[in-house]
Amino acid sequence: MIDGWRFFVEGVKKDYVVDLEHQKCDCGVYAVEKISCSHAIAAGSYAGLHISTLVCHVYSKGTLFAGYSENIYPCVGQQVEARKCFPPGREEIKMTILIGAI
């Protein structure tokens, strides 16, 4: 621990300074993704913080629900077409139901 929020974390090949208050780490991942890197998790665990408190609030359920709490309309003049969407690598499964006497 350097001070209340900053921690020195020894890595395998390199050492890192983690600033939990500003959500930054020398590796750069924490500042960009706003999701705690392994160094931040180590520092947070040492400090006794729950991992969920280390992630930026934009990933919280409250923020997600607020983002989709109202209807989202297409922009004026935007063409909207109806189409089916499937997960990548999946195609529509056509089902045939056979009805008849067995």
Ligand SMILES: [Zn+2]
């Ligand atoms: Zn890191």
